[in-house]
Amino acid sequence: MAIRMICKDGEAVLRKKSKPVGRINDRVTQLIDDMVETLKDANGVGLAAPQVGILKRIIVIDASGEEGAEPIVLINPEITARSGAQSYYEGCLSFPGYYGDVGRPEAVTVAALDRNGARVEYDAEGLFAVACCHEIDHLDGVMFMDKVKGRLYSAEEIRQMREKEAEKADKPDKPDKTEKTEAAAKA
């Protein structure tokens, strides 16, 4: 396994459409292993193959927020159902340091193949749903800042917003939205 370089905004590969994966051969499983390693190293929520310069329809997601959790691997993912609405301050490993408010469905159903080529389906909600939408957008050359409502915010501004939210909350524990804002930071 190896950590791959993450492409940054401005690199042409991020704006291209990725191709479906045909046969899951050794090159594909190697790429998946590397993407998982790269996501963990970057402490991100999700990573799409074009972010490491490969135009294949593969995404890896870890929206669990748990230390040491194994990311979910989705090959040729497709959103087959969506419902509700939510908005998060999303960020992106390919656009570090900036965050923006993006509207997404509250829940999505995603159909895909797993790394063994078996059909899988996930009913994703909350941050998991956000991450699925964000990463599948990458496969079509779409970046979160294309969809941001209002302006982009710096990491420092997001930190200050979180502090204000925490102050506003009556309970001593962090409000739910704050946690999600933090978790959605890098995808």
Ligand SMILES: [Zn+2]
């Ligand atoms: Zn991204």
